[in-house]
Amino acid sequence: MKILIIEDEARIAKRIERMTRNFFDKEVQILLCDSIENGLNTIDQHSIDLLLLDLNLNGEDGFDVLQNVVAKSFQTIIISAYTDKAITAFAYGVLDFVPKPFDEGRLSQAFMRFTMPEKIGQDIQFLAVKKAKAIKLVRIADIRYIKGAGIYTELHLSDGRIELHDKSLEALEKLLPPTFERIHKSYILSWHEADKFAVEAGGKYSILLKNAEVLPVGRSRYKEIRHKLI
Missing domain, CATH: 3.40.50.2300 (Response regulator)
Structure with a gap:
């Protein structure tokens, strides 16, 4: 280290x-x-x-x-x-x-x-992303979900844009407020965007978002997540 x-x-x-x-x-x-x-x-x-x-x-x-x-x-x-x-x-x-x-x-x-892996973010309002040689602030309130993308993460925003961030999902998980939760090894979701829980064929689980997007739910997470959406 x-x-x-x-x-x-x-x-x-x-x-x-x-x-x-x-x-x-x-x-x-x-x-x-x-x-x-x-x-x-x-x-x-x-x-x-x-x-x-x-x-x-x-x-x-x-x-x-x-x-x-x-x-x-x-x-x-x-x-x-x-x-x-x-x-x-x-x-x-x-x-x-x-x-x-x-x-x-x-x-x-x-x-x-x-x-420690627990989330502690309470007051964070922005995530900063590099754009060329400048720094751009993305409002936390504008993030629908975050997806792991190799060495980067993708911030999926409410207006449909995607911004790349250098921090890993694990690092962002520590910073984000409790309204965000890791639902899968590759996804962190803003609960404000969740609509309903779904069980798919083959015993797979997912969450339907308010904008009609579908995100996968990890098997180790589905019981707790289903309970929150009921």
């Missing part, structure tokens, strides 16, 4: 590094950067799994990093004293916001959200 810490205060950066190693395997690779420029360069050069980001970097705004990388495949945890920016950070799809000053217990709680 490769973790990037972007923090301009060396003492705090080392403290975060120590707590991170205490939680994860001692062999985890940790990269340290003290500025926006160094952080973005490191992200371009390395394939990271988790970003720990401060929002005030020698007077520079850490949101400049967040807005550039939020569409990438890794997860982000904010560690910042600027708690007034927490709502905005969650809206952009960060995994957690750890307010300074913090202790090891609070940081471990954030790491648990990274390692």
Whole structure:
């Protein structure tokens, strides 16, 4: 696992590094950067799994990093004293916001959200997708369902458009609010779009959406999903 810490205060950066190693395997690779420029360069050069980001970097705004990388495949945890920016950070799809000053217990709680499969998304309002060299924000409310597509995921939107996202279904499952649920190994559905449950020939299961699309339901999921739609 490769973790990037972007923090301009060396003492705090080392403290975060120590707590991170205490939680994860001692062999985890940790990269340290003290500025926006160094952080973005490191992200371009390395394939990271988790970003720990401060929002005030020698007077520079850490949101400049967040807005550039939020569409990438890794997860982000904010560690910042600027708690007034927490709502905005969650809206952009960060995994957690750890307010300074913090202790090891609070940081471990954030790491648990990274390692555990349960959904924790409550305040996310957008998913960011890369469009050419720009970042486009897709409203969560506009997503009908999400489909796994190789190394990407497809965001199927209410207007019929499909946007590609770099995060995996597993990563998005952690971010999305409880109105979304994994119904199949390849699909996450917004319950607002579900119409009725169906049993097909051969013992296959599916959900009919309000727009008449049909999505498959995994055998391990059908009992719980059927119960919710009754």
